[in-house]
Amino acid sequence: xxxxxxxxxxxxxxxxxxxxxxxxxxxxxxxxxxxxxxxxxxxxxxxxxxxxxxxxxxxxxxxxxxxxxxxxxxxxxxxxxxxxxxxxxxxxxxxxxxxxxxxxxxxxxxxxxxxxxxxxxxxxxxxxxxxxxxxxxxxxxxxxxxxxxxxxxxxxxxxxxxxxxxxxxxxxxxxxxxxxxxxxxxxxxxxxxxxxxxxxxxxxxxxxxxxxxxxxxxxxxxxxxxxxxxxxxxxxxxxxxxxxxxxxxxxxxxxxxxxxxxxxxxxxxxxxxxxxxxxxxxxxxxxxxxxxxxxxxxxxxxxxxxxxxxxxxxxxxxxxxxxxxxxxxxxxxxxxxxxxxxxxxxxxxxxxxxxxxxxxxxxxxxxxxxxxxxxxxxxxxxxxxxxxxxxxxxxxxxxxxxx
Numbered sequence: 107x108x109x110x111x112x113x114x115x116x117x118x119x120x121x122x123x124x125x126x127x128x129x130x131x132x133x134x135x136x137x138x139x140x141x142x143x144x145x146x147x148x149x150x151x152x153x154x155x156x157x158x159x160x161x162x163x164x165x166x167x168x169x170x171x172x173x174x175x176x177x178x179x180x181x182x183x184x185x186x187x188x189x190x191x192x193x194x195x196x197x198x199x200x201x202x203x204x205x206x207x208x209x210x211x212x213x214x215x216x217x218x219x220x221x222x223x224x225x226x227x228x229x230x231x232x233x234x235x236x237x238x239x240x241x242x243x244x245x246x247x248x249x250x251x252x253x254x255x256x257x258x259x260x261x262x263x264x265x266x267x268x269x270x271x272x273x274x275x276x277x278x279x280x281x282x283x284x285x286x287x288x289x290x291x292x293x294x295x296x297x298x299x300x301x302x303x304x305x306x307x308x309x310x311x312x313x314x315x316x317x318x319x320x321x322x323x324x325x326x327x328x329x330x331x332x333x334x335x336x337x338x339x340x341x342x343x344x345x346x347x348x349x350x351x352x353x354x355x356x357x358x359x360x361x362x363x364x365x366x367x368x369x370x371x372x373x374x375x376x377x378x379x380x381x382x383x384x385x386x387x388x389x390x391x392x393x394x395x396x397x398x399x400x401x402x403x404x405x406x407x408x409x410x411x412x413x414x415x416x417x418x419x420x421x422x423x424x425x426x427x428x429x430x431x432x433x434x435x436x437x438x439x440x441x442x443x444x445x446x447x448x449x450x451x452x453x454x455x456x457x458x459x460x461x462x463x464x465x466x467x468x469x470x471x472x473x474x475x476x477x478x479x480x481x482x483x484x485x486x487x488x489x490x491x492x493x494x495x496x497x498x499x500x501x502x503x504x505x506x507x508x509x
Contacts, residue, residue, distance in 0.1 A: 113175055113321075122417060122482070122484060123300050126250055131301065133194070133373075136144050136251075142211050142214060143155075143156045143157070143167040143210065143211060143214045144167045144168030144206075144207035144208075144210045144211050145167060145168040145202075145207075145256070145258045145260070146168070146202075146207070146255075146258070147154050147202055147246065147254070147255025147256045147258065148255065148256035148257075148258070149258055149481045150258075150259040150261065150495050150506055151259070151260055151261070152256070152260075152263070152265060153262055153264055153267070154167065154260070155167070155266065155267050156210065156213070156214040156217070156266065157214050157217050158266075158378070159217045160284060161372055162174075162180075163267055164210075164213070164214070164267045164454050165260065165262065165265075166178070166198060166258075167207075167210045167211075167214065168200075168202050168206060168207045168210055168258050169198075169200035169201070169202060169206065169210075169244065169249070169258060169260070170200070170201050170202060170249055170250065170251070170253065171200075171206075171247065171248060171249030171250075172205055172247075172249075174198050174200065174260065175200065175248070176249060177198075177200070177201070177247025177248070177249030177250060177441055178198040178201075178249070178260075179198070179199040179257075180196070180198050180199075181196075181197045181199075181300075182194070182195075182196055182197075183195050183197060183287075183289075183340055184274060184288055184289045184290075185284075185288055185289055186282065186289045186319060187273060188283035190275055190276070190282065191273045191283070191288050191303060192273065192274040192275060192276070192303075192492065193251070193271060193272075193273060193274075194263065194271070194272040194273070194274055195257060195261055195262070195263055195288075196261070196262045196263075197260070197261050197344040198259070198261075198262075199257045199258070199259050199260075200249075200257055200258050200260060201249070201250075201251055201253035201257055202253060202254070202255060202257065202258050203246065203251070203252065203253055203254045203255075204254060205238055205246065206244060206246055209246075209388075212226075212229075212230040213226050213227065213230050216229055216230065217265075217416035219479040222457065225383075228316060240386060246371060253263070256352070259470075264307075265496075268307075269496075270305040270306060270307045270312075270495070270496060271305065271306055271307055271384045272302065272305055272496075272499055273302075273303045273304055273305070273306055273337075274299075274300035274301060274302055274303055275301060275303045276291035276300055276301075276487055277298060277300070277301050277336045278300075278336065278431040279293055280292060280293040280298050281293075290305070291298075296374045297429070299338040299501070301318070301319075301336050301338075301500070302320060302498060302499055302500050303318060304316065304318065304320055305497065305498075311366070312368060312492075312493075312495045312497075313368050313369045313460075313492050313495070313497050314366060314367050314368050315364045315365070315366055315410045315497060315498055316366070316367075317364055317365045318362065318363065318364040318498060318500075319333040319336055319362060319363055319364070320333065320336065320337075320338075320358055320359065320361070320362035320500040320502075321333050321335045321336045321337035321338070321340070321362075322335040322337050322340060322359070323359040323360050323361045323468075323470050324359075325359060328346075328347065330359050330361065330470035331395075331467065331468075332363065332468065333362060333468070334368065335359065336413070337360075338501050338502065338503050339494070339503045339505055340358065340360045340473075340504050340505065341501050341505050341507050342358045342473045342475060342504055342505065342506045342507065343358055343449050343475065343507050343508075344356030344357060344358060344475025344476065344493070346358055346472070347359060348450070348472050348474065349449055349450075350449050350474070351449055353473050355475070356475035356476065357409040357452070357472045357474050357475055358472060358473055359470055359471070359472045360470075360471060360472070360473075360502060361468065361469050361471045362468075362469050362488075362498065362500055363466065363467060363468040363469065364467060364498065365464075365465070366448060366460075366464060366465065366467060366497075367461050367463065367464040368463065368464070369460050369462070369464065369465075369492065370460070370463075370492060370493055371460065371461060371462055371463055372460070373460060373492055373493060374457040374460060374492070375458040375460060375490040375491065375492050375497060375498075376456055376490065376491050376492070377454055377455060377456060377457070377469075377488060377489070377490040378454075378457060378488070378489055379453070379454040379486045379487065379488050380474045380485075380487040380488075380492075381398070405450070416501055452471070452472055452473050452474050452477075453456070453471060453473070453486075454471055454486060454488050455469065455471060457485070458490065460492065469490075473504055473506075475506075477506075478506040479506065480506055480507055480508045481506065482505075483503060483504065484503075484504045484506075485501065485502070485503045486501070486502045486503075486504070487499070487501055488500050488501070488502065
């Protein structure tokens with residue numbers, strides 16, 4: 107994507123201005139009090155979204171804050187789904203207030219009624235600023251109170267209307283136990299983490315996964331060879347060696363592998379990790395870009411439309427910006443992808459090459475020993491997509507120990 111009208115820093119400043127409007131998203135639209143999408147206090151709703159807007163279908167309608175704010179009490183649980191499968195359910199208990207519900211309904215009505223380029227956020231914010239104190243609105247924007255009534259319980263098995271659902275299984279040797287409160291995997295009488303199996307309902311032509319394994323990776327001749335133990339907990343002990351610019355460093359290998367078919371050759375898997383991309387500002391900017399009602403007939407609208415398409419492919423915000431080049435008035439080209447590093451970096455790779463329509467993929471990754479104090483625990487929720495459709499997800503709980 108090239109743009110001769112400015113430099114990359116100028117573009118970032120303009121986009122940050124759009125996101126700033128999102129940060130003031132706690133003003134509310136009181137014109138119609140009847141709820142359309144927002145749930146009421148004390149309700150339990152499953153897979154309820156607002157109307158689709160570009161690359162975004164907003165969730166948790168009626169909660170105070172953007173979509174499902176981090177202030178909601180979150181719980182990951184599983185339900186028995188037959189055939190040894192477990193359906194992953196993300197539950198969120200969120201505070202609510204009449205103003206929050208009116209605001210969400212205002213935005214959702216506006217999304218359906220207004221043409222491209224109309225700023226629904228500004229409309230709904232402006233309409234109510236005279237009715238609610240700015241301090242109260244700012245608190246609601248961040249997912250805070252005051253709340254009124256019982257929290258709303260939102261349950262999601264998918265991340266967009268009609269999207270694929272993630273199914274898990276119990277690890278080898280563990281038994282599945284079903285109950286009213288959900289399903290658990292028991293190994294020698296103790297609960298253990300389920301492991302990802304596959305997405306179902308991702309649509310015709312989607313990459314299909316089988317024999318997925320995730321956990322500790324064993325090496326052969328010093329190189330990662332295969333996942334040798336299904337595990338969520340990864341003990342970072344430094345028992346392996348990894349080549350780095352300053353020489354061989356003590357490290358620990360982990361990762362995932364799977365068989366696949368129906369892939370798009372040459373289209374990489376784009377992987378995201380909550381440990382790397384879960385910052386508040388980054389989430390606000392990405393959410394604002396996805397939901398912006400861009401006018402393709404304007405320079406800014408065309409730019410935002412291009413960014414929405416890139417985000418819709420599964421790329422992170424950093425990956426999108428890394429791929430943008432800007433040409434200045436004096437002919438300098440700024441931005442673009444950095445040259446490939448001579449040595450691999452620790453952590454989850456942003457891209458995984460896929461060269462054939464079917465085959466087997468091992469995605470190894472490593473952590474360097476000694477980068478965190480002994481006793482530190484870091485959890486990474488990883489999801490990889492191809493063509494904008496999720497392919498795999500898994501969790502790694504890194505536990506830094508003494509060698």
